[in-house]
Amino acid sequence: MAVLGRSVWLCALLAGLSAAASASDGSYSAIGKPGSFAATWVVGVNLDRKSCLVKTAYPDGVNLLIGLDGRRTERAYYLMFGSEAWDYEVDRNYGVNVTFDSASTWDGMGVGVKVNAIQGVALEGLERTAIDELAQGNSFDLEIGGRAYGRYPLTRTRQALAAMDKCIANIAEGRMSLEAIAREHGVDSVGPPPVEGLSSGGGQAPAAPGADREPVQALGKSDVDAAYSTGSGFFVNGDGYLLTNAHVIDGCKDAIVRQSNADVQPATIVARGQTNDLAILKVSSKSPAFGKFRGSPPVRLGDSVVVFGYPLAGFLSSTGNISVGFVSALAGAGDDMSKLQISAPVQSGNSGGAVVDLSGHVIGIVVSKSDTQARGTTGNDDIEVIQNVNFAIKADLARFFLDANQIRYDVEASGDELKTPDVADIARSFSVQVACQAKE
Structure with a gap:
């Protein structure tokens, strides 16, 4: 034509x-x-x-x-x-x-x-x-x-x-x-140059001298030399498919998942995308409860959020933890539009966990947190502690990743706001702890 x-x-x-x-x-x-x-x-x-x-x-x-x-x-x-x-x-x-x-x-x-x-x-x-x-x-x-x-x-x-x-x-x-x-998940894409203070592999990187931005630390492994990595994840449909962060299973051939105090299940790694730090796992059993993505209205600045996950494995509760906060910004560090900034506290092990709104719908996936930042040009006389500045991958990117791998999921309009304990029950019902052993 x-x-x-x-x-x-x-x-x-x-x-x-x-x-x-x-x-x-x-x-x-x-x-x-x-x-x-x-x-x-x-x-x-x-x-x-x-x-x-x-x-x-x-x-x-x-x-x-x-x-x-x-x-x-x-x-x-x-x-x-x-x-x-x-x-x-x-x-x-x-x-x-x-x-x-x-x-x-x-x-x-x-x-x-x-x-x-x-x-x-x-x-x-x-x-x-x-x-x-x-x-x-x-x-x-x-x-x-x-x-x-x-x-x-x-x-x-x-x-x-x-x-x-x-x-x-x-x-x-x-x-x-x-x-x-x-x-x-986009290995051949063209993107901006790395933002100063951010590592390309998901780990902590020192901020450039005099740079006014914080380093960002990936949350999956508490020790980069450790044999085991733990994080969080959540089911996206009733067929046993779940999402987590790619850095949680970095170097692993397979994984195991555990829901609250339930038995451990083996999980197959179906797909992983390093660019956007997402991975899909699958267990053999059905998952009667699974997260549903929020369709409308769009996420707004100031929206309340609840994070459920399994942080600090072996130290905090084995049945999972929640934290609450707000959507602090509609972009991540360096105006990264693929992420949300949230004030809900997160720790190592929260990576891959769902960020949900007050109706229990998924709006993001926890991916990173901020550490302290040195300000000033001489020594460390002026240290500002960055508090409650944490980041989540936007749900849209997670849905793109699921689409690319032909994994079905549900999208619903956000419903009536619930009490926090009720939201916690919903998030707990579809969340899991993810663990794997990296190859030597």
Whole structure:
């Protein structure tokens, strides 16, 4: 299909609904360090479409996805707008109007699709010139079916497309496979340089001299030379699949899990992604209780949270511990938009545990805590103790990881707020302690 101008490329319809329904399946890793309302792109793969994609999620829950459809003989791209709060009817045609930089307008038709909990409108058969034209804009105003959604930034879109192109080239040249990228959760992604004071492997790293940011310490192992590693995890469905942090099982071939005072069960390591520090385990038995991810409303600054896990194994209670706090920031250290900052205290062994809201729905996965930070330029005369500054991987990234590995999960709207003991009972019911022995 030749692109004749701005009014033409949006006219393409879905080639097949089944293909569009998996448009967001992939593994992702964050690109860029955005401001408070900038586009944070992630790059990943789609196994059904046999190629790569990029995606961004805006603070109001609207998602924009761009990808290459590798099944076609001619090179063709697809585009999708979606949100968990939308209710567009699957397979129905909708008019789409996109105005770039308040001036240039694209008009056309799209088809309603549903991708897990996200419903939206997809457009197919687009040529690269149309995608590049989109990337040249600074922002766009979106209207679907006569409903206006407002203005959205296109920050770093060209860098995101470059990352997608690199992913496509690596696959085409045989340097890596789609399946390997999906399993590794974004190993070929393009991201920002490491933030000073943060280690690349999840352990503690000293802050650069004079740097005004804290080192972040991964929580899984109490001693890097120890033979055993312990952490926390939680079931995501009734089939025995559970999530934890990749650093909890680092160097391990398999693991064991224990729920409260129940018997220990062996667990198979199904997938691990070092980039976003997530891993999937599976036990042979069914899991009658499992965590459900919060769909709507979006997590807000100041939301109350409860953390359940198994910190400081052998010292604290073997039946698990809870801590309570708030969402302190909607980004992690260095404006890392893949994480939340929480004030709920966490310790070694909390890694991989669920962060839940007051209705018991999962909004994050505990991953790291802050240590002390030296301030001043001479000696250690001025030490500020960083208190209750801890970080959790956002639930969206965990869901992307589960999608990439074809693991089902449930998403629900946040319900009525419960009393803390009731929330603790819910979190305890689907949480486990994870342990493994690293190979020598």
